[in-house]
Amino acid sequence: MSSSTDLGRAEPPPATSALTRDGRPVADRGDTVCVIGAGASGLTAVKNLAEQGFGVDCYERETGVGGAWNWRHDRSPVYASTHLISSRPFTQFPDFPMPDDWPDYPHHSQLLSYFERYADHFDLRRHIWFGTEVVRVEPVEGDRWDVTTRSTGGYGPERTSRYAAVVLANGHNWSPKLPRYEGLEGFRGEVMHASSYKDPAQLRGKRVLVVGAGNTGCDIAVEAAQQASRCWHSTRRGYWYAPKYVLGRPADQVNDTLLALRVPLRVRQWLYHWTLRLTVGDLTRFGLPKPDHRVYETHPIANSQLVYYVGHGEITPVPELARFHDRSVELTDGREIDPDLVVFATGYLPRFEFLEAKVLGDDEGVGRPRLWLNAFAAGHPTLAVVGLVQPDSGIFTISHWQSVLFARLLRLRASRPDGAAAFDRKVAAGLGERYSGAVKDSTRHWFEVGHANYLRALERALHDLEGAR
Amino acid sequence: MNGEQVRVVRAWEWARPERPARREVLSAVPQLEEARPPLLFVPGFGHGAWAFAEHWLEHAASRGFPAYALSLRGHGGSEPAPEATLRSYTHDVTQVAASLPRRAVLVGHGAGARVVAHALARYPARAAVLVAPVLGGWGTFGTALRRNPGGTLPAVFGGGLRLSRRQLFSRELSDGEARRHVARLGRAGRRAQWQLLTGRQPEPAVGRPPVLVLGSPDDRVVPAAALTRAARRYASAPLLFPGMGHDLMLDARWREPIDAILDWLEKDPAPAAG
Numbered sequence: 198m199s200s201s202t203d204l205g206r207a208e209p210p211p212a213t214s215a216l217t218r219d220g221r222p223v224a225d226r227g228d229t230v231c232v233i234g235a236g237a238s239g240l241t242a243v244k245n246l247a248e249q250g251f252g253v254d255c256y257e258r259e260t261g262v263g264g265a266w267n268w269r270h271d272r273s274p275v276y277a278s279t280h281l282i283s284s285r286p287f288t289q290f291p292d293f294p295m296p297d298d299w300p301d302y303p304h305h306s307q308l309l310s311y312f313e314r315y316a317d318h319f320d321l322r323r324h325i326w327f328g329t330e331v332v333r334v335e336p337v338e339g340d341r342w343d344v345t346t347r348s349t350g351g352y353g354p355e356r357t358s359r360y361a362a363v364v365l366a367n368g369h370n371w372s373p374k375l376p377r378y379e380g381l382e383g384f385r386g387e388v389m390h391a392s393s394y395k396d397p398a399q400l401r402g403k404r405v406l407v408v409g410a411g412n413t414g415c416d417i418a419v420e421a422a423q424q425a426s427r428c429w430h431s432t433r434r435g436y437w438y439a440p441k442y443v444l445g446r447p448a449d450q451v452n453d454t455l456l457a458l459r460v461p462l463r464v465r466q467w468l469y470h471w472t473l474r475l476t477v478g479d480l481t482r483f484g485l486p487k488p489d490h491r492v493y494e495t496h497p498i499a500n501s502q503l504v505y506y507v508g509h510g511e512i513t514p515v516p517e518l519a520r521f522h523d524r525s526v527e528l529t530d531g532r533e534i535d536p537d538l539v540v541f542a543t544g545y546l547p548r549f550e551f552l553e554a555k556v557l558g559d560d561e562g563v564g565r566p567r568l569w570l571n572a573f574a575a576g577h578p579t580l581a582v583v584g585l586v587q588p589d590s591g592i593f594t595i596s597h598w599q600s601v602l603f604a605r606l607l608r609l610r611a612s613r614p615d616g617a618a619a620f621d622r623k624v625a626a627g628l629g630e631r632y633s634g635a636v637k638d639s640t641r642h643w644f645e646v647g648h649a650n651y652l653r654a655l656e657r658a659l660h661d662l663e664g665a666r
Numbered sequence: 667m668n669g670e671q672v673r674v675v676r677a678w679e680w681a682r683p684e685r686p687a688r689r690e691v692l693s694a695v696p697q698l699e700e701a702r703p704p705l706l707f708v709p710g711f712g713h714g715a716w717a718f719a720e721h722w723l724e725h726a727a728s729r730g731f732p733a734y735a736l737s738l739r740g741h742g743g744s745e746p747a748p749e750a751t752l753r754s755y756t757h758d759v760t761q762v763a764a765s766l767p768r769r770a771v772l773v774g775h776g777a778g779a780r781v782v783a784h785a786l787a788r789y790p791a792r793a794a795v796l797v798a799p800v801l802g803g804w805g806t807f808g809t810a811l812r813r814n815p816g817g818t819l820p821a822v823f824g825g826g827l828r829l830s831r832r833q834l835f836s837r838e839l840s841d842g843e844a845r846r847h848v849a850r851l852g853r854a855g856r857r858a859q860w861q862l863l864t865g866r867q868p869e870p871a872v873g874r875p876p877v878l879v880l881g882s883p884d885d886r887v888v889p890a891a892a893l894t895r896a897a898r899r900y901a902s903a904p905l906l907f908p909g910m911g912h913d914l915m916l917d918a919r920w921r922e923p924i925d926a927i928l929d930w931l932e933k934d935p936a937p938a939a940g
Binding site: 248250285286287291292293294296297298314317318319320449450451452453454456457598601649652653655656659660663 | 671672673674675676677678679680681682683684686687757760761764765766767768769788789790872873874937
């Protein structure tokens, strides 16, 4: 394997006779697997594929590992105060524990150091081509893939290599989703998406309107409460604001105690409502709307401070926005407010611009892939998407097991093709399967999975594979 | 290796993470980085990192291997932990292993080999070496009872397991030295001792590590048959060092087993099948 740190990249492409569809030469990489992205999911894919004996080429558009969690990256959504939402045991890679003297909810800079140590510990950097972006990924005959790359920013020539399999780990929290409002163009105040929010200094002394009650929206509202001169928080509906600690322990650990005891969903919801009533109290008293759903039916929000600041009058909850005027914002209840900064914490959409939408089963081109286990596409047995999940818990554990499953599947494909064919049938039959309870229909919940349901389904798939060997 | 399946869902462990503990880690690192995998020595019950600091750490470093030894909680210079379980010990091993700069080779001695076997299911080690492994079960108990009834029986009732000088060392080691080592022995947690007998067997290893088993046919803690059984679990045969006691790293001829381990690692053993 060539080293990715060679700056000149002088090594000539291996001699080959293959050509792309439009007649350019292709470097045949044999049984090597291509991984796109060296963020958390990409790294664990590289590690698990290499562990199963595969050669791996990983392309990363940035110059470091860590993807979204590396604040130096221009696509990174982290802000100065980003901390984990799920506690450590749910968030770490299952075979590479985070230091146990770290806090329950580590800071994003600790996460980055964790990924850098992971990359060094398993010697992953030698597989990664930094500063290289993927332009096109095309399926070719024999379930193989032509991957065309170039230097990030479009400099230099394009290069095409042919791989035995491809793992897409390009992340889904970097392409901002911006809602449309009447009159937004004419608004004279400042407007930004949460992805460009980095530091509370951006809020200091301003009159701030935060739109959206995801975990980011709530974090920014809390920081606006501390820093800005005024803060409004607009939400579409009432939510359950879970504290990060209940009964003196991280809330997700308490929740999983119930899961471990196999307490049914209805009972868990009842217990959860009851715990929230005792700890957080009745939110409508603060002017927040009453939740129109049960807990577990929207992506969980874990924020102990939001309700606190609402109670101190530092955050004014407001309903949805109706339209923008030149210096004010009209709300759906007819009120008008006059912020000078509007922060849209309205989330992100996945983007696979290098791949034809049909490959991932997105026939209508709405941007929503149709996959099994959120990872496998029908008709493309050598393709996997890793990390395209919105779990009610940590994501890295899931990425790890997805890539373990894919690596073992590829091995099985070589040793027992019939066993792998059974897996393909399961993929085709299970497209679009959900792994969460009923959730509100929204792009927010496209990839929503309950971590227990999802991991159990993945565990079954792994055991079926082992059985097929 | 047993035919158990990988486990993905560990709700109890997520819900009840292991308590952090202050751990003693001793090390000897070669002066020049030679791209060799780091070794992590895991002592058995009653022993601490000191058992490896005596000879093996320095020797491994002199042959170019960065060498580390930890004291399981409640042992040596680590935090006292009378309620420790096998799970806490396993946690200690994976924590230290993951803190090393590169993928480590886990070397477990005695009951430390059982802890290593558990850790292998949680951490993809580069390789594993089980030295005079006490993998547990009632057979181990029978042997210990027969050889050293006075030291073993109290352990049944929650007391400490006391190992005698003659169980641990050959007659080649001077009496003074043997006494000095025995005086340093501590005791493992009561619950961990029980779990050694009754606890669940280790899950299959992750990351396909090659495993080497070695010991002495004259070991008075681990009988030769147990060594063969342990090695068979990992599809190999044990490497034998006749005439040595259970504590191969402290016995008079400590150099032979560590050299054998390092020779094996230098040959860069291939990943196990699976």
